[in-house]
Structures are given as structure tokens and as C-alpha cells.
Amino acid sequence: MRNLAAILFTGGLGFLLLVIASQLDFGHPPMVVGQEILDVAGDQVGAANIVTSVLLAYRGIDTLGELSILFAAATAAGLVLGHRHGDAPSDPEGGFILRAGADLLFPLLLVVGFYIILHGHLTPGGGFQGGVILAAAFFVGVLGRPAKGLNHDVISVIEGLAGAAFIGIGLWALFLEGEFLKPMLDKGTLGDLISAGTLPLLSLALGLKVGSELAGLMTSLSDTEAREP
Amino acid sequence: MTNVILPVVLPLLAAFLLQPLARLSGVVARLLGPLVLLVGLVLLLRLWFAPDTEPFTVALGGFAPPLGIVFYVDQLALIFAIAVPLFTLLFWNWSADAYEDSQEKARQDALMLLLAASATGLALSGDLFNIYVFYELMAVASFGLVVLRGTGPAQIATVRYLLLSAFGSVLALVGIAILYTQTGTLNLAQLGQLAPTSLHGPAGLAAFGFMLVGFGVKAELFPVNTWVPEVYATAPARIAGLLAGLVSKLAVLVVVRLLVVVYQDTAASQLLLVLGTLTILFGEFAAWRSKDFPRMIGFSSIGQLGIVFIGFSIPGPWGMLAGLAVALHHLLIKSALFGLANRWSGSLESLAGGARSAPIAAGLFVLFALSLIGVPPLPGFWTKILVLTGLAQEGSGLHLMALGAILLITAIEANYLFRFATKLFSTSDRPPASHGLMDIGAAVLIGIALVAVTIQIDPVGDRLRAVARQAADREAYISTVFPAEPTIAAREDRR
Amino acid sequence: MIDLNFVTVLYVGAIGLLVIGAVGLVMCNNVFRMVLALVLAEAGVNLLLILAGYRGDAAAPILGFGPEGAQMVDPVPQVLVLTAIVIGVGVQALAVAVLVRVFHAYGTLDMRELKAHFEFELAAEKTTEPPRSTEEPAGGRPLSPVPPRPHPGEARS
Numbered sequence: 078m079r080n081l082a083a084i085l086f087t088g089g090l091g092f093l094l095l096v097i098a099s100q101l102d103f104g105h106p107p108m109v110v111g112q113e114i115l116d117v118a119g120d121q122v123g124a125a126n127i128v129t130s131v132l133l134a135y136r137g138i139d140t141l142g143e144l145s146i147l148f149a150a151a152t153a154a155g156l157v158l159g160h161r162h163g164d165a166p167s168d169p170e171g172g173f174i175l176r177a178g179a180d181l182l183f184p185l186l187l188v189v190g191f192y193i194i195l196h197g198h199l200t201p202g203g204g205f206q207g208g209v210i211l212a213a214a215f216f217v218g219v220l221g222r223p224a225k226g227l228n229h230d231v232i233s234v235i236e237g238l239a240g241a242a243f244i245g246i247g248l249w250a251l252f253l254e255g256e257f258l259k260p261m262l263d264k265g266t267l268g269d270l271i272s273a274g275t276l277p278l279l280s281l282a283l284g285l286k287v288g289s290e291l292a293g294l295m296t297s298l299s300d301t302e303a304r305e306p
Numbered sequence: 307m308t309n310v311i312l313p314v315v316l317p318l319l320a321a322f323l324l325q326p327l328a329r330l331s332g333v334v335a336r337l338l339g340p341l342v343l344l345v346g347l348v349l350l351l352r353l354w355f356a357p358d359t360e361p362f363t364v365a366l367g368g369f370a371p372p373l374g375i376v377f378y379v380d381q382l383a384l385i386f387a388i389a390v391p392l393f394t395l396l397f398w399n400w401s402a403d404a405y406e407d408s409q410e411k412a413r414q415d416a417l418m419l420l421l422a423a424s425a426t427g428l429a430l431s432g433d434l435f436n437i438y439v440f441y442e443l444m445a446v447a448s449f450g451l452v453v454l455r456g457t458g459p460a461q462i463a464t465v466r467y468l469l470l471s472a473f474g475s476v477l478a479l480v481g482i483a484i485l486y487t488q489t490g491t492l493n494l495a496q497l498g499q500l501a502p503t504s505l506h507g508p509a510g511l512a513a514f515g516f517m518l519v520g521f522g523v524k525a526e527l528f529p530v531n532t533w534v535p536e537v538y539a540t541a542p543a544r545i546a547g548l549l550a551g552l553v554s555k556l557a558v559l560v561v562v563r564l565l566v567v568v569y570q571d572t573a574a575s576q577l578l579l580v581l582g583t584l585t586i587l588f589g590e591f592a593a594w595r596s597k598d599f600p601r602m603i604g605f606s607s608i609g610q611l612g613i614v615f616i617g618f619s620i621p622g623p624w625g626m627l628a629g630l631a632v633a634l635h636h637l638l639i640k641s642a643l644f645g646l647a648n649r650w651s652g653s654l655e656s657l658a659g660g661a662r663s664a665p666i667a668a669g670l671f672v673l674f675a676l677s678l679i680g681v682p683p684l685p686g687f688w689t690k691i692l693v694l695t696g697l698a699q700e701g702s703g704l705h706l707m708a709l710g711a712i713l714l715i716t717a718i719e720a721n722y723l724f725r726f727a728t729k730l731f732s733t734s735d736r737p738p739a740s741h742g743l744m745d746i747g748a749a750v751l752i753g754i755a756l757v758a759v760t761i762q763i764d765p766v767g768d769r770l771r772a773v774a775r776q777a778a779d780r781e782a783y784i785s786t787v788f789p790a791e792p793t794i795a796a797r798e799d800r801r
Numbered sequence: 802m803i804d805l806n807f808v809t810v811l812y813v814g815a816i817g818l819l820v821i822g823a824v825g826l827v828m829c830n831n832v833f834r835m836v837l838a839l840v841l842a843e844a845g846v847n848l849l850l851i852l853a854g855y856r857g858d859a860a861a862p863i864l865g866f867g868p869e870g871a872q873m874v875d876p877v878p879q880v881l882v883l884t885a886i887v888i889g890v891g892v893q894a895l896a897v898a899v900l901v902r903v904f905h906a907y908g909t910l911d912m913r914e915l916k917a918h919f920e921f922e923l924a925a926e927k928t929t930e931p932p933r934s935t936e937e938p939a940g941g942r943p944l945s946p947v948p949p950r951p952h953p954g955e956a957r958s
Contacts (some may be wrong), residue, residue: 080828083824083827083828084824084828086823086827087820087823087824087827090819090820090823091816091817091820093512094480094816094819094820095813095816096508097484097508097509097512098812098813098816100507100508100509105856106486106487106490106853106854106855106856106875107487107488107489107490107491107504108490108856108875109372109489109490109491109496109500110372110373110490110491110492110493110496110877111490111854111875111876111877113372113373114373114876114877115862115873115876117373118876119864121369125863125864125865125866126862126863126864127862127863127864127873127876128862128863128876128879128880128883131876131877131880132880132883134367134369135367135369135373135374135375136374136375136435136436136880137366137367138366138367138375138427138436139375139435139436139439139880139884140884141315141318142424142427142436142439142440142442142443142884143439143884143887143888144887145318145321145420145423145424145443146439146442146443146446146887146888146891147887147890147891148321148322148416148420149416149417149420149443149446149447149450149891150446150450150890150891150892150894150895151891151894152325152413152416152417152450153413153417153446153447153449153450153453153895153898154894154895154898155409155413156410156413156414156417156450156453156454157450157453157456157461157895157898157899157902158898158901158902199863200863201861201863203883205883205887230329233325233326233409234326234329236322236325237322237323237324237325237326237327238326240318240322241319241322241323244315244318244319244322245319247315248315248319250367251311254368255368256365256366256367256368257311257315257366257367258366258367259367259368260367267864267865287887291890294894294898295894297898298894298897298898298901301901301902301905435881435884439884439888442888442892445892446891446892446895449892449895449899450895453899456902457922458903458906458907458918458919458922459918459919459922459923459926461899461902461903461906462903462915462916462918462919463919464899465832465896465899465900465903465915468892468895468896468899469826469832469835469836469839469896472839472843472892472896473823473826473839473842475888475892476819476822476839476842476843476846479846479850479885480819480846480849482850482881483846483849483850483853483878486850486853486854486877486878486881487853490875492877536919539923539927540923597927598927653927656927
């Protein structure tokens with residue numbers, strides 16, 4: 078009975094969506110806001126990657142909200158998973174390939190992650206993408222040697238300070254120019270590494286925060302011990 | 307005036323810094339949260355008491371709409387933005403229990419601050435995707451707060467709430483995607499401008515339906531309110547009070563903004579009316595059958611929110627006033643009832659004889675119950691009358707059905723609320739424990755506020771009428787966001 | 802013409818992912834599979850959002866990337882999807898964290914068993930009658946009432 082109801086519900090949903098989709102105009106979006114942004118973004122913000130200029134300048138508040146969501150999820154997960162006692166037994170070490178591979182990958186992933194973060198305003202990429210790669214760099218090491226773990230104190234300090242730096246840059250713009258998260262500093266020439274004002278700084282803060290947060294979250298997930306009965 | 311961004315940003319900053327700060331100094335960490343909320347409250351109250359009540363907009367980042375995101379601050383937004391830090395402070399966890407991990411209190415406070423920041427942002431925002439982001443932040447913060455007790459049932463309730471809420475968010479995003487495909491913008495005012503031409507057909511109505519169901523998860527709308535009894539029974543009572551009172555109102559505000567600014571046609575209002583009627587029937591019948599106190603007031607809250615939706619589905623300033631009045635009344639009453647529920651968390655039988663051990667609480671409960679049912683001269687009477695007369699004025703079949711439903715559930719409300727009250731005042735061998743100072747304090751404050759509103763019902767009513775008239779004025783909204791803008795078509799020609 | 806069909810296939814694919822996710826969420830009994838179905842549904846919606854900005858034969862929205870004067874796709878849906886993906890990751894991570902705790906507490910991830918545990922323990926806590934009487938004979942019901950048993954996860958605080 079329940080299966081029948083479920084099939085009917087999802088069948089109805091799928092049919093509704095297909096009907097809706099058949100009414101939409103494929104391949105020709107209205108481009109009301111999009112076209113205008115494409116026209117002015119290069120001059121107003123100065124970043125070659127227009128997606129990053131929308132992410133960090135035009136819709137900066139959305140990005141702030143998004144990194145708060147990630148922070149809230151990591152904090153809530155930390156609350157749920159609890160504190161790990163130092164003397165609890167941990168998983169056995171990974172095999173030789175995993176350990177050696179982790180040691181080899183760590184510097185490579187760090188470099189790639191920072192590259193993607195710092196070039197976020199020039200090529201596809203940015204704070205989130207690079208931050209996830211940074212988190213992977215640290216987590217692969219934890220997978221290889223679970224006993225070493227990560228220093229959660231350092232992680233939470235980096236997380237907090239990076240997030241505060243993001244808001245701090247916005248508040249600095251608020252005090253100096255009267256608008257929160259207005260792009261400051263010199264725009265520079267399009268296509269240079271140092272261009273687009275405060276956008277690379279925001280990307281860096283974003284990348285560090287996301288990286289440390291995800292690394293901490295994944296480590297505490299793998300570290301969770303059973304509660305005492 | 308751009309300081310209106312601070313009540314949103316400062317709690318975020320404090321939340322980020324709380325955990326490192328807690329390592330350095332515990333006292334500072336405990337005081338930072340309430341301090342930041344107080345600062346936000348003062349800033350917003352200054353705006354509320356300013357002589358100029360015209361709505362204004364703040365373009366974030368200095369980018370004019372529709373390219374950037376705009377905060378639209380009118381009296382309606384200010385009422386709810388002020389309610390956020392007020393009620394968060396009221397329900398703050400001041401206790402100094404010993405925590406296993408020194409970081410635990412910091413984490414809890416950070417989640418409360420994130421809830422407050424996102425709720426304020428939700429009240430003020432004028433951009434659809436910004437609303438979605440703040441809504442998600444509110445949801446994730448509430449997931450963390452609901453699972454606070456750490457008991458098995460709490461975790462199961464959290465998982466079900468999380469899955470339902472996440473699916474609702476997926477549906478809301480589908481609605482936003484359809485909307486974007488039709489209109490190409492996310493700014494509420496511009497959507498309002500483009501709505502008559504682009505959102506007229508079934509695609510537009512389907513987008514509204516998806517967004518209604520998606521945002522309706524927090525607003526306890528039928529059919530996505532199955533999480534309510536489980537969560538309210540297992541979460542700490544003050545968190546349940548925050549969710550039922552504050553968070554649900556903000557979700558309702560989102561739907562109202564969509565309805566007023568973007569979807570002026572009757573089909574959307576009718577959909578809201580039908581779902582609202584189903585919500586109240588579902589909620590009140592379940593409350594009638596429920597056996598423990600938190601679930602009883604949880605279900606009753608579903609019912610009241612259904613009345614709020616029915617009120618808002620009445621077109622024009624009358625509907626806005628009716629919905630706003632019921633919403634504010636419910637905000638007060640439910641928060642107080644959940645404050646009482648902190649100690650009265652058992653089954654209804656076990657609370658027999660409560661009047662002997664907690665006379666103030668029992669008296670307050672009777673006061674709140676009378677206002678909920680709608681006994682004159684308490685404010686609840688005026689709010690219900692507004693909704694009923696509005697429905698009678700519309701006169702169509704659906705509206706009269708909703709009218710009958712509201713009358714029916716008023717009778718049911720009277721039944722189960724007085725059933726509980728007689729149980730409270732009966733004699734019993736094992737009366738329940740009396741309340742702590744904190745729980746009673748919140749309820750007493752709200753009770754005093756309720757009586758004050760009863761005495762001063764005329765000025766309060768007039769102020770609310772002005773707020774509702776301003777909020778229902780769609781043209782004013784669009785012209786405030788785009789001051790000297792001709793229509794989109796003219797802008798296209800200029801290019 | 803070729804372009805239009807390609808986009809149509811993508812649209813149908815996005816909606817298909819969404820429907821598969823919805824079916825999984827409603828019909829699965831294992832809570833972890835529900836979370837995976839949620840992941841699929843979110844992937845479908847993200848694809849739908851990106852398609853809202855797609856223009857045939859247009860270049861990526863990076864200045865200096867495509868040929869001079871080329872049309873570019875709409876950058877706004879890409880930003881929306883970036884945000885939505887990160888939100889989804891956060892919610893899924895939190896869901897899995899709570900699931901880990903639930904598994905430690907009850908030893909099972911079957912939704913029906915968990916619901917039975919929930920009702921039983923809640924009834925015990927609130928001193929109300931559990932919804933199913935334990936005196937009835939157990940035959941003919943899909944799941945027998947789960948008796949309270951000591952489990953590792955006890956109430957904190």
C-alpha cells in the first residue's frame with residue numbers, strides 16, 4: 078500500500094515536471110540580469126572570471142551565508158559526534174600503498190589547492206573548489222595514518238579566524254565606503270594575478286575556512302568512538 | 307541606514323569567533339552572544355522608533371538592484387527583525403551546567419547566533435536566492451539545536467526532520483529554477499514587474515506551488531508538517547518554542563512576500579487557502595487526540611499557523627492585517643506555552659493537580675488558552691474576528707468552507723484546552739514539579755505583554771493596520787526598489 | 802536542431818534524477834539510502850538550475866577566454882549552483898553524523914525499527930501509553946513491538 082502511494086506520488090511529480098519542462102524555452106534564457114552583468118562586470122569589478130565576480134562581489138552576502146551554512150553543519154556535527162578521548166583505540170594504519178601515496182599526494186594537493194584558490198578570479202575555480210582540495214590533502218594523510226589524527230584546536234582556530242577575516246574585509250568596506258562587502262583596493266589590470274581588488278583576499282579566506290572545516294568534519298566523522306554504555 | 311546590515315553580520319562574526327574565544331576566556335565567550343544580540347536589537351529599535359516610516363532599501367556591496375542583492379526594510383520587516391533578537395534572548399540558555407567538552411557551550415551559542423542572524427536576514431532580504439540561503443542557514447542551525455539533548459529519540463526525530471526539510475529545500479530550488487527560466491532575474495521587485503507577462507501560465511503557478519511546499523516545511527504547512535510532533539516532543543522546550551514561535555513566522559513571511567509582490571493572481575491565493583484549511587484540520591484534530599503536553603501545543607501550533615495562512619490568502623490589506631495579527635498573536639502565545647512546557651514535559655495525566663504546585667503557571671495557562679480560543683476582550687478574539695470577517699466578505703465557496711473549518715476547530719480547541727485546564731485544577735496525589743525562575747519569567751513577561759495589548763488594543767490595532775497597508779502595497783515595493791526606473795521594456799529599448 | 806535535442810536530453814535527465822531521488826526518499830527503508838537518494842535529488846536540481854542559463858554555442862563566462870565578441874552563457878545560475886552544492890554537502894555531512902550516532906545507539910538503520918524504538922521510548926519518557934499495546938497477540942502484524950532494551954547511547958546532560 079505504501080509502495081503504491083509512493084509510486085503514484087513520484088509518478089505524479091515526474092509527470093508534472095515533464096509538463097512544466099515542455100513549456101520552458103530551452104536554450105534561450107531570458108538573460109535579463111545575466112546580460113547586464115556580462116556587460117559591466119569586467120569594468121566594475123575587474124575580475125576576468127565573471128562567475129567569481131558575481132560570487133564575491135555582486136552576491137557576496139549569499140557567499141557569506143553559504144559559508145555560514147557550512148560552519149553551522151560542521152559545528153552541529155561536532156556537537157552530535159562529541160569529544161574524542163585521547164586514549165580511545167583508533168583504526169589500524171592503512172597499507173603501504175595508502176601511506177606512501179598519501180605522503181606523495183599531500184604536497185601536490187596543497188599546491189593544486191592553493192593554485193585554484195589564488196587564481197579564482199582568472200580561471201574557473203575559487204575559494205570553495207580549492208578549499209575542498211586542501212581538505213582532501215589533509216584527510217588523505219589521516220586515512221593513511223589514523224592514529225596521527227588532526228589537531229582539532231588548530232583547525233577550529235583557522236576556521237574561526239578565516240571566517241572572521243571574510244566578515245572583517247566586508248566590515249572594513251562598510252566603515253570606509255559605507256557599503257558592506259563593496260570591492261575595495263585597486264582593480265588593477267584585467268587578467269593579472271593581483272587584480273580585482275579584495276576578491277583574491279576573499280577567495281583566500283574562503284578557501285582556508287572551507288578547507289579547515291571540511292578536514293575537521295571528515296576527521297571527526299572517521300574518529301567517532303562508540304559512547305560508553 | 308546601511309547599519310541595518312549589522313544585526314545580520316555581527317551575530318555571524320560572533321558565531322565564527324566563539325570557539326577560539328572560548329579557549330582563551332570562558333566569561334567573554336558566554337557574554338558575547340547576548341551582547342551582540344542586544345546591539346542588533348538596539349539598532350533595529352532605533353529604526354522602528356524613527357519618525358520617518360517610509361520603507362527604504364539598502365543595496366549590498368554598493369551594487370544597485372537587480373545586479374546586486376537588496377535589503378528591503380519596511381515596517382513589516384522591522385517587526386519581525388525586532389522579534390528575532392528579542393525572542394532569541396528570551397530563550398537563551400543562561401545555565402552554567404558543566405559540559406563534558408569546554409567547546410560544547412560555545413558550539414550551542416554559535417548555533418543560536420547563526421539562527422538569529424539568518425532569521426534577521428530572512429526578514430529583511432529582497433532577493434529570492436538570498437532568502438533561500440538564509441532559509442537554509444536557519445534550517446541547518448535548527449538541526450543542530452534540535453538534537454541538543456543527544457537522546458536516541460531526539461536523534462531519530464532530527465534525522466526525519468532533516469530529510470523532510472532537505473527534500474523541501476530541493477523542491478524550493480526547483481521552483482526557483484523554473485522562476486529563473488521564465489523571468490531571468492531573482493530580485494523580488496523585478497519579479498513583481500515581470501510577473502504579469504512571464505509568470506502567468508501554469509509554469510509560474512507550478513513554481514509557486516513548489517516554493518510554497520519547500521518553504522512551508524518550516525511554516526508547518528500541510529503536507530510537510532509531519533516532523534512537528536516528533537521534534538517538539540524530543541527537543542529542549544526552549545528550542546521548540548523558538549522553532550514554533552519565531553522560525554515558523556519567518557517562513558510565513560517569505561511566503562507572504564512572494565504572494566504579495568510576485569503572485570497577485572487568485573490561483574496562488576486559492577492554493578494557499580486550501581493548504582491552510584487542510585493544515586488546521588490536521589493540526590487541531592491531532593491536538594485533540596494527543597496525550598502529552600509538548601505535542602499538544604505543537605499540534606495546536608500547526609493549527610494556528612493554518613489560520614495564519616488562511617488569513618494571508620485573503621487578498622488586499624484586510625488579508626494582510628488579519629494574517630499579521632494572527633501571526634503576532636501566535637508568536638507571543640506559543641513562545642510562552644513552550645516556556646511553560648519546559649517543566650511540564652510529561653503526559654497530560656501526570657500533570658494533574660498542577661495548579662496546586664504551580665499556581666502562577668496554571669493561571670498563565672488559562673489566560674493563554676482563553677486568548678488562543680478567542681474569548682473577548684483578549685487579543686485572540688480580535689485576530690480571529692478579522693480572519694472570519696475577511697473570509698465572509700470574500701464569500702466564495704472555498705472561503706466559506708474555510709470559515710466553517712475555523713469555527714469547527716475553535717470548538718475543538720476549547721474542548722482540549724479546557725480538558726487540560728480542568729485536569730490542572732483537579733486534586734491529585736502526585737502533583738508535578740514547580741517551575742524554575744527562568745521558565746516562569748519568560749511566560750510571565752509575555753503574559754504581562756498580552757494584558758497590556760488587551761488594554762491598549764486600539765493603538766496597537768491602528769499601528770498594525772498602518773503596517774499592513776504599507777506591506778500590501780505592491781506598487782510601493784517595486785517603486786522603492788527601482789526609484790526612477792521605467793519598466794523593463796523601456797530599459798531594453800534604451801540599450 | 803541538434804543543439805535543441807541535446808538540451809532536451811539534459812533536461813529530461815535532470816528531472817529523472819530528481820524523480821529517482823524522490824522515489825528513493827519515500828520508498829527506502831534504510832535511512833542511509835534515503836540520504837543517498839537526497840544526494841541524487843540535489844544533483845538533479847543543480848543540473849536543472851545550470852540548464853536555466855544555458856545558451857547554445859555560447860562560451861564560458863570568462864573574459865579573454867573565448868573568441869572576441871562571442872556570446873557567453875548566463876553566469877548567475879552557475880553561482881547559484883555553487884552555493885547549492887555547498888549547502889547540500891553541509892546538510893549531507895550533518896545527516897551522516899547524526900546517522901553514525903543513531904547506529905551506535907540502536908544498532909540498526911532500518912526506518913521502521915527506528916520508528917518503533919522512537920514511539921516506545923517516547924512513551925516511556927512521557928509516561929503515556931505506547932501506541933501499540935504489548936498485550937495483543939503478535940501474529941498478523943508486519944513488525945512486532947520492540948521491547949525496550951538497554952542500548953549504548955544513553956541520555957546526555
